[in-house]
Amino acid sequence: MDLKLAGKTVLVLASSRGLGKASAAAFAKEGADIVITGRSEESLKEAEKELLSLSASGRVSYYVCDITKETEVKELVEYTLEKFSRVDVLVNNAGGPPAGTFDDFDDEDWQKAFDLNLMSFVRAIRAVLPSMKQSGGGRIVNITSSSMKQTLDNLVLSNTFRAGLMGLAKSLSQELAPHGILINSIGPGKIATDRVAELDERKAGQTNKNAEDVQRESEAAIPLGRYGLPEEFAAQIVFYGSFANTYVTGQTLLVDGGLVKAL
Numbered sequence: 487m488d489l490k491l492a493g494k495t496v497l498v499l500a501s502s503r504g505l506g507k508a509s510a511a512a513f514a515k516e517g518a519d520i521v522i523t524g525r526s527e528e529s530l531k532e533a534e535k536e537l538l539s540l541s542a543s544g545r546v547s548y549y550v551c552d553i554t555k556e557t558e559v560k561e562l563v564e565y566t567l568e569k570f571s572r573v574d575v576l577v578n579n580a581g582g583p584p585a586g587t588f589d590d591f592d593d594e595d596w597q598k599a600f601d602l603n604l605m606s607f608v609r610a611i612r613a614v615l616p617s618m619k620q621s622g623g624g625r626i627v628n629i630t631s632s633s634m635k636q637t638l639d640n641l642v643l644s645n646t647f648r649a650g651l652m653g654l655a656k657s658l659s660q661e662l663a664p665h666g667i668l669i670n671s672i673g674p675g676k677i678a679t680d681r682v683a684e685l686d687e688r689k690a691g692q693t694n695k696n697a698e699d700v701q702r703e704s705e706a707a708i709p710l711g712r713y714g715l716p717e718e719f720a721a722q723i724v725f726y727g728s729f730a731n732t733y734v735t736g737q738t739l740l741v742d743g744g745l746v747k748a749l
């Protein structure tokens with residue numbers, strides 16, 4: 487299938503590692519020009535090198551940005567426009583909020599999670615829309631969580647802000663359709679990244695088990711019997727973020743090996 491990504495520019499937030507980097511790599515293989523971003527220049531340099539080795543266009547660049555800062559997000563989009571003159575695809579991604587229950591968090595924690603997991607996406611979308619509207623269309627894909635469909639224990643911040651994002655994406659699918667801009671949200675179940683390894687370690691510490699046992703138990707609950715690979719997740723991001731997707735917008739898709747039973 488031709489994903490119609492050659493000559494297009496893809497901006498991926500929070501992409502120095504994990505699902506963001508895997509998504510950027512998948513777009514690079516399809517011939518798109520890529521801008522990756524994160525807070526650590528060292529990790530971004532490494533990731534840029536890796537992506538250049540896979541890139542069909544040979545055009546990959548990085549920009550250091552803390553996506554919780556409004557001005558830095560604006561500057562990131564300005565950099566992308568200067569570098570590649572357009573933004574056709576925005577992949578919104580962020581680090582996960584801290585694990586914990588309601589009693590664990592004060593107002594400052596809530597504000598931080600709001601800035602990281604909701605406002606960063608709002609601001610990035612706002613900044614890319616003029617370019618997408620001018621070129622007659624675009625694609626926005628939000629990386630979220632299976633908590634869009636079924637809440638996760640001990641992750642009250644994720645459960646709250648992912649639901650907010652679903653409302654935002656559905657509203658925008660209505661408002662942006664006349665401009666040819668399609669927006670969808672994709673939620674990972676358990677995909678083997680550093681974040682999942684850290685959550686397993688944390689759980690192991692709390693339950694007196696080792697992280698391998700925690701992983702084995704988690705995998706037993708997944709109908710496909712294993713954690714997903716970042717590449718398996720990225721394949722869906724690339725399709726919904728591509729111009730081969732011409733009629734799916736406002737939707738929520740889980741990539742979870744069958745884990746979530748909610749309809």
Ligand code: NAD
Nearest residue numbers: 500502503504505552553580581582631674676677679681
């Ligand atoms: P990860 O922790 O491996 O990667 C997150 C990336 O976000 C890192 O590159 C980090 O540097 C970057 N980041 C964090 N805060 C940032 C900031 N302020 N500015 C710029 N960059 C920042 O996580 P992942 O597993 O790749 O997950 C990506 C998203 O998907 C997270 O929101 C996570 O909660 C969610 N998620 C992942 C899974 C999974 O199975 N991996 C499951 C459910 C939800």
